[in-house]
Amino acid sequence: MIAQQEINNRVATPPAPDEMPTGAEMLIQALVHEGVDTIFGYPGGAVLHIYDELWRARDRITHYLVRHEQGAVHMAEGYARATGRVGVVLVTSGPGATNAVTGIANAYMDSTPIVVITGQVPKHLIGTDAFQEVDTVGITRPCVKHNYLVREARDLPAIVREAFHLARSGRPGPVVIDIPKDVSAARSNYSRLDHVSFPFSTQLAHVDHDSAREAVRQIVNAKRPVLYVGGGIVNSGAVDSLLSFAELLHLPVTPTLMGLGGFPSSHPLCLGMLGMHGTYAANMAVSESDLLVALGVRFDDRVTGKLATFAPHARVIHVDIDPANIGKNVTPTLALTGDVGQVLNQFLSILEQQSEERLGLWWDQIRRWQLSQPLRFSGSQSQIKPQTVIRELHRLTNGQALVTTDVGQHQMWVAQFYPFIRPRQLITSGGLGTMGFGLPAALGAQLALPNQLVVAVVGDGGFQMTNQELATAVQYDLPVKVLIMNNGYLGMVRQWQEMFYDRTYSEVDISVAPDFVKLAEAYGAAGFRVKRPAELREVMEAWLRYEGVAVMDVVVAKEENVFPMVPAGADAREMITQA
């Protein structure tokens, strides 16, 4: 009896029901616990409890009110990709959630860690076609690492903790937490976060020493090796290891679009980007290589072209953190599943010091390719060439700007003519190819890095998909510089129609557009316009000097094409180098 009494005394008295925290309080607590101080969002009926609590927590978490939920997710992506931290989004149920889906799918394709919290109708209304009800968990299931429909408020701390863990661990990606309104309102016992453990832990594969040794042996013995490096280098923080490894063995390096900045573009070992609009030298080097070392890449079709003729003479060593990427499109001769930075460090520990005089014949060949077909374009006195714009931007920003882009021709010209020298310097929509990504992504990056010059290079098409976020930029004084590459066309589609559809320009003329200078001014930003080549530098200088949000409308040559180009599904050696 006495023993029982003692036990009873030790059990803490449960708090009275009205003293227990609500689901919304627990959510905010859990976010703070994860180190979240920034949320991008848009309120609505199903998240009112959460917004009420967020207001009380405003000294700990700053909420940025966007103008469209897609913008919120792209901002979180920009924030995450600029810093490596998890970006956080809060939107309401129904249309709030569906508007966020494009961003979620974008983050999934580009391995970006974000957590998206969506409101849901109260549990008793789920399945009744209630107002603003949509099956968010069902809709987002194919484009998330994981998602949750929260049924009990007391589960929230554990779910939030696991969601952040999943978003940032392994191959990063988006996680969605769908919270019914009654769950955010319900009071429940607060389970202390320290005691929360994941029911399902993810274990990271470790590359064994023998495989690493074999990889190094093959790399050292290869006569025509190429390092093909992607976004995994950036996500892993493997930039320095890659640089040491490439320099030690004097290896040619070609980054993918997502890998730009993962190896300095200005480095003599860098061949420039690979793939559809990559350099001639990079594509030829891969085509003729005897060993392709694929580091943190997924053999995307925009890189490989026709799979049967991709690197036809090469053995392939594939290092990736996601086992499902290995063997998905190309079967490697040697597969190493693991964190690419750790694997490169293993390689470095195995390597003896090498002389830099290696691979002379191979480099002679590569230099000949580089000299025969450098990236080039014909200049003009009367029209502004888009390539010139990017070159000038590079010059006037000393190559130091953080650049975001939309998708299309301007994106490829940025990739070709702005040499990125550090990781996370280019933030672009690679996998999904989302128009409208550039401006909101720039806002997220600017917020994360207040002292960094952030430039969004966008097309006149993509800009009009998310230009409402200029209001967000002005409201929060995020002094991004927006460069509109304005050719009055959906340029990349027009280029394909010119090249492959007999110049039938079917529905690509968007020359009826707002006056972008007036539009910028209407939002309270500054507007600049330049039409003549002679004025480009001066206007660009003024635009860059402007202290607030500034939009520059650059009227460029209407029918300029991106070259070189490997037609979709073609052999890389059939690349079209010039019009």
Place this chain on the structure above:
Amino acid sequence: MRHTLSIIVADEPGELSRIVGLFSARGFNIETISVGESLDPRWSRVTIVTRGDERTIQQIVKQCERLARVREVQDVTTRPHIEREMALITVSAKAGDERQEVLSLVNVFRAKVVDISHTQLIVEASGNKEKVDTFIELLRPIGVTDITRTGHIAINRLAARADANAA
């Protein structure tokens, strides 16, 4: 080639549709699927019969393993295993020769009659796919009016050698 995958997944709402959705999104084919409790009731065992070359099967396994609530994916087909499927078959057979014919087939296939009326019988049969297929084919001329099949379940055989057992 036909493969039987055994997937251990947390018994939580929506987890099955995650697996099924993955198959359809990535263009993998599901021939049969069955789900039930595993040894530990917190985990379900999903058995999926699918077809594909070696690379496709490997992709399926890896993609399933990527799911946060999937604990284990096994290609049962790579080792000796036992497969079973159950079928409930409604056969039209009046008293007399037809019914006798059904009963003798039931006997040969070690099936069971689980319901009977003046004009019909419901027969329960189990075995591997080939056995159940053959049984149904033999019943067809008599008059099969309905079939419901469970899809496959499978388990790896026990190690035959004594030393393997000891280990």
